[in-house]
Amino acid sequence: MIITHPILGPRDSSEFVYLGDATLLDRPDWQADDALHQFTRYQHSRDNPAGLHRELWFHEQGDRSWLVVTRDTVTHEIMQVEFASDMARKERS
Amino acid sequence: MRYSGFRVIKEALTGHRGWGPAWRDPEPQPRYDYIIIGGGGHGLATAYYLAKHFKQSRIAVLEKGWIGGGNVGRNTTIVRSNYMLDGNEPFYEFSLKLWEGLEQDLNYNAMMSQRGVINLMHSDAQRDAYVRRGNAMILNGADAELLDQKQVVAKYPFLNVKNARFPVMGGLLQARAGTARHDAVAWGFARAADQCGIDIIQNCEVTGFKIENGKVQGVETSRGFIGTKKVGVCVAGSSSRVMAQAGMRLPIESHVLQAFVTEGLKPVLPGVITFGAGHFYCSQSDKGGLVFGGNIDGYNSYASRGNLPVVEDVIEEAIAMFPMLGRARLLRMWGGIVDMSMDGSPIIDKTSVDGLYFNGGWCYGGFKATPASGFCYAHLLATDTPHETATGYRLNRFETGHMIDEKGVGAQPNLH
Structure with a gap:
């Protein structure tokens, strides 16, 4: 697979480390009453879709940025690549 | 028909005209006591042990494709019980003991x-x-x-x-x-299950569950609705997709x-x-x-x-x-x-829906577990209690902190 990095252009996926579902960006509130339950779900449960999947890739052998890659898990086709930091900032604002 | 050396000689002398299909191709009945979703090695083994060992009847195995076309025909055929943790090793050793007597039990040469x-x-x-x-x-x-x-x-x-x-x-x-012939394991279980009166229904995809008041009433399939009180999902590889139809998110x-x-x-x-x-x-x-x-x-x-x-x-x-x-x-x-x-170990457990059971999460090691997975799942389906070697394979172990993590790498599936 070739991941088109927003700055560095097309890079081989073997330069990256895969973490998993991009919902891991949304950490639950640790002060919530049911924080324990929320964190258990956050840590262990996954949608695991067949089709479009937003996922976190770390460019370990590159610029060490975290990317959110939108990829089809049935065809391995990559639709979109964004910086995770941009995504997080967008969500906060 | 019973396979034997005598039978091979007899068929050789009569032009091999007496063999016949190894299992029937029945139409689905409107209602069963048990429905097993997934006609892979584990699903067929579950149905077989349910009928043979736990003396249950009116059982159907629903398979989306054909018998032997999924992971049971795609693995590297290794059979072993060299695990370390208490939650795993008794189960895999139980499995290896079942493997040792499997061919005689099934009357099928699995080339173990x-x-x-x-x-x-x-x-x-x-x-x-x-x-x-x-x-x-x-x-x-x-x-x-x-x-x-x-x-x-x-x-x-x-x-x-x-x-x-x-x-x-x-x-x-x-x-x-050692190793066993993977296709023969699927065919052997299918043939033995069929001889116990189990309906193996191929080309029958489950498209939804009918759940009323937290109880399973049946499954919707590409070949119509089939009623039942107990459904055993056994579709490792597609577990998340099938269980999502029952509104569940899995640790997979x-x-x-x-x-x-x-x-x-x-x-x-x-x-x-x-x-x-x-x-x-x-x-x-x-x-x-x-x-x-x-x-x-x-x-x-x-x-x-x-x-x-x-x-x-x-x-x-x-x-x-x-x-x-x-x-x-x-x-x-x-x-x-x-x-x-999430911990590299499988799940064989009830779910929050009454009558809906789940077997999955086999990671890359499901083949060696085939007989024990079937036996323990059949035990759970028939008695509603886990088999003594599978008590650790609970769905809620991630919540209770009782993970069975052989490698000790945590909730990072691609490292197990």
């Missing part, structure tokens, strides 16, 4: 071959870890033997034991482990695992051998092909095919271990979709 599995060790630390694992195996009634370098070389003279980076110091041998990611086979060679590899400094395992099939594989690709996938970085990694490990493999031509490679669970 106890040719031994050796895990090579390459450092002092690894020897300590293997000693510990070997002791855990022996404590659980399995067999384990620590081999030094000389003993390994006596069995496998072609190994590159003097590798500068990863010298082979010895290995952990389980002599009772689907990943692709690749496997490879070379052209047929003369007998060179007497047993199964694994490289301890990476993840590589190899055996020789009865047709002569070297069957091998390595790590999963490491990203979510339902594509049934992998990518080149893992191919390169696997071949590098192969050549590091036995350089002679460089002269063999690769015949085929393929990928299978596996359920990677």
Whole structure:
């Protein structure tokens, strides 16, 4: 697979480390009453879709940025690549 | 019909006209006592043990494709019980004991071959870890033997034991482990299940569950609605997709695992051998092909095919271990979709819906578990209590903190 990095252009996926579902960006509130339950779900449960999947890739052998890659898990086709930091900032604002 | 040597001779003398199909192709009935979703090895074994051992009847196995077309026909056929943790080892040893009597039980030649599995060790630390694992195996009634370098070389003279980076110091041998013919396991269970009166319904995809007041009433399928009070989901690889139809999110990611086979060679590899400094395992099939594989690709996938970085990694490990493999031509490679669970161990449990049961999360090691998975799942379906060797495989263990994590890497499925 070739991941088109927003700055560095097309890079081989073997330069990256895969973490998993991009919902891991949304950490639950640790002060919530049911924080324990929320964190258990956050840590262990996954949608695991067949089709479009937003996922976190770390460019370990590159610029060490975290990317959110939108990829089809049935065809391995990559639709979109964004910086995770941009995504997080967008969500906060 | 009972298969026997006598039968083979009789058929040979009468032009092989009496064999007939090994199992029926029935139309689905409107109602069953038990519906097993998934006609793979585990699903067929579950149905078989439900009927044979737990004396239940009116059982159907629903299969989306055809028998033997899924992961049971895509694995590297290794059967072993060399685990360490208490939640795992009794279960896998129970499975190996079932394997040892399986062919007589099913009246089917599954080509079970106890040719031994050796895990090579390459450092002092690894020897300590293997000693510990070997002791855990022996404590659980399995067999384990620590081999030094000389003993390994006596069995496998072609190994590159003097590798500068990863010298082979010895290995952990389980002599009772080995290989079985994967397709024959599926066919054997299917035939035996069919003879117990179980309906194996192929080309029948489950498209939804009918759940009323928290109780299962039946399943919607591509061949119409089928009513039942008990549904056993057994579709490792597609677990998340099927359970999502019942509104459940699982502690599972689907990943692709690749496997490879070379052209047929003369007998060179007497047993199964694994490289301890990476993840590589190899055996020789009865047709002569070297069957091998390595790590999963490491990203979510339902594509049934992998990518080149893992191919390169696997071949590098192969050549590091036995350089002679460089002269063999690769015949085929393929990928299978596996359920990677959050602790690397499987799940056999009830769910929050009454009458809906779940079996999955087998990671890349479901084949060796086939008979015990079927037996324990049948036990759960018939008695509503877990089998004594499968009490740890709970769906809620991630909430209660009772993970069974052989590798100790945490909730990171691509590292298990």
